[in-house]
Amino acid sequence: MNAPHPPKVAGIDSTVPTPAHTVAPVSPAPGATASPDTTASVPAPTGPAPGTLLQDRLAGWVSDLTTLQELTERLSRTTTLEAALQELLRAGSALVGARRGLVVLRPAGGAGPRTTLGLGLGRADLGHIETVPSGSLPYGRLLDDPLPDSAFPDGTSTSTSTSTSTEIVHADLFAEEGLDPRHREVAARLGYAASYALPLSAESAGRLGAAVWLYDEPAEPDEHHRHLAGIYVRHAAEHIALLVEVEHTRACAATIAEELLPSRLPRVPGVQLAARHRSGPRGGGDWYDALPLPDAALGLSVGSVTGSGPSAVAAMGRLRASLRAYAVMEGEDPVAVLSDLELLLRLTEPARSATALFAYCEPALRKVTLAGAGHSPPLLIGERRTEFAETSVSAPLGMLACWEAPSLEIQAEPGETVLLYTDGLLHRTGDPMDRAFARLHAAAASVPRALRADPGAIADHVLRTVLPDGLDAVDSEEDVVLLAARFD
Known part of the structure; x- marks a missing residue:
């Protein structure tokens, strides 16, 4: 007859199975005699030897x-x-x-x-x-x-x-x-x-x-x-x-950063706006802004504060709010706006630096006057051209005793889009900067004709093309900001 199988229970199999230990019968010592009251030999023990159960356990x-x-x-x-x-x-x-x-x-x-x-x-x-x-x-x-x-x-x-x-x-x-x-x-x-x-x-x-x-x-x-x-x-x-x-x-941190950025973009006749923002896991200091100004003008800005985490997010909020105030007072002169911002940063936060770009837009004339401080040049996307604006090389805010750089004027054609962005878009590619700029230019040039009328679709296409395989959503220390302005 076969021995009954043990009941099945759920669980992992034991790594060390329990062996069935036995020992050989013990022979009597030489010269030993049986006890007088013993009438039969005592069988040798067949159970586990002492210590075997402890070893198994x-x-x-x-x-x-x-x-x-x-x-x-x-x-x-x-x-x-x-x-x-x-x-x-x-x-x-x-x-x-x-x-x-x-x-x-x-x-x-x-x-x-x-x-x-x-x-x-x-x-x-x-x-x-x-x-x-x-x-x-x-x-x-x-x-x-x-x-x-x-x-x-x-x-x-x-x-x-x-x-x-x-x-x-x-x-x-x-x-x-x-x-x-x-x-x-x-x-x-x-x-x-x-x-x-x-x-x-x-x-x-x-x-x-x-x-x-x-x-x-x-x-x-x-x-x-x-x-x-x-x-x-x-x-x-x-x-x-x-x-x-x-x-x-x-x-x-992400919620605070989002609250410090515009909840909605303004509607200004003659221009369509769209923005995309990807924050790093700790929260970063990249920002964008679009501000209606007197005389039907529009102020656009993007920038990045050094560092990450709550302190960088707070500094970004202070800098962006200050830039809005300077833009209202003297927005038609982007150099003056950034000069005031640099002085404020140097006096209030001497241990921190920032890059920034401010553009004064006149939608009726399709004219953009801009200045940058250590920031990447904007990209002009149109039917007949896709090119970077030739901004002058300048240091970031807070890096020199006094900042100043000449402004630049861009004359957009009907249907053209000016794309502002932060350096995080380039850094997330993992490529050297020259190759990252080439990738961005190729992505902008490859925007399908059917999408060129929608600045949001243009920004999405650039994100997907420059940062494939979900790199626009990965946990990177770099923030990404894109601000697209399409002129009618």
């Missing part, structure tokens, strides 16, 4: 520690929140023996991004799951329950039942009488029959969300693999809490 602990170390090292190498959540799902899937799963991020107090990511589940699958009432889903119950004291500091659960405040197990969904009908329908549609859920909780940030792993057949992880998964998830939650804080800080 130690081998199992070493195997578990090695597995956890490898998984946590992979997690610690993730630098973005999305990558960390995906790694959490993959590692948890290996630990509990599930093929699919999802993580729901809902930081307490709304201090961070809210998102749902899936492993082996598409957007449509996650949408189906979200149609189930929250209280009927494992992660919904975990997010609604108060955080137990037993989750900290060691994270051990106070109960081993299948529905506790630190884990929720559905070993066989379709066998549960009280299962929500919509949950039953979605589970049948997506093809999962069991689930195992754990909360994501960090000591510093409280409850962050929950992770759920889904089984194709009725199953549940055994106590050993639950313990390993719990240890890993508690470690992962601390790492994820740090990334949530980083994402929250980045979002706040």
Whole structure:
């Protein structure tokens, strides 16, 4: 008769299998005699030798520690929140023996991004799951329950039942009488029959969300693999809490930077305007502005403050506001505007420098008078020409004891577009500056005829062409600003 197979449980296979140790019978010592009251020989012991069970247990602990170390090292190498959540799902899937799963991020107090990511589940699958009432889903119950004291500091659960405040197990969904009908329908549609859920909780940030792993057949992880998964998830939650804080800080910096830039562009007869702005992860000091001026004129400016982070964003806001004031007072003289701005920067922020370009536009005449301080020349895009304006070489603001450079006049033709931009557009290409300028010129020259009537379409085409493969959206330290003005 064949020996019965052990019952199947979900979880990773043991790295070090438990061997069946036996020892040989012990022979009596020479000259030894049997005890007088012994009528038969005593059989030699056949069980494990002393210390064998301890060795096996130690081998199992070493195997578990090695597995956890490898998984946590992979997690610690993730630098973005999305990558960390995906790694959490993959590692948890290996630990509990599930093929699919999802993580729901809902930081307490709304201090961070809210998102749902899936492993082996598409957007449509996650949408189906979200149609189930929250209280009927494992992660919904975990997010609604108060955080137990037993989750900290060691994270051990106070109960081993299948529905506790630190884990929720559905070993066989379709066998549960009280299962929500919509949950039953979605589970049948997506093809999962069991689930195992754990909360994501960090000591510093409280409850962050929950992770759920889904089984194709009725199953549940055994106590050993639950313990390993719990240890890993508690470690992962601390790492994820740090990334949530980083994402929250980045979002706040980006919001502040966006608020300091124009919420809308003015409508001035004779010219159409469009702007594009890509901010770096820490927030940068690039800006653009469009300001209606007396006599139906228009002031356009772009610039960049050195540095990044909140201090650079604040300096950018102060400089842009000052430039607006100088433009109203003496905008028809761009050199005077930048000279006043340079004096203000040197007196109020001597440790900082900036590049800037200011253009005084007269839409009725299609005439642009501009001056630049260490800034890249504007690009003129038309049917018969695509060329850079020949601005004079000048130092950035704050670099010399006194700044001054001659102004330049551009006479645009009907339908031509003047494109102003910051150096971040060139730096993000990763090319030397001469090749970056050549790439920008080629991108502007290749704007399709059908798009030339729309300055926004022109700016989008230039972004996609100069920065292919999504480089216009990557986490680069460089901000990107484009301001396009098309003359009727």
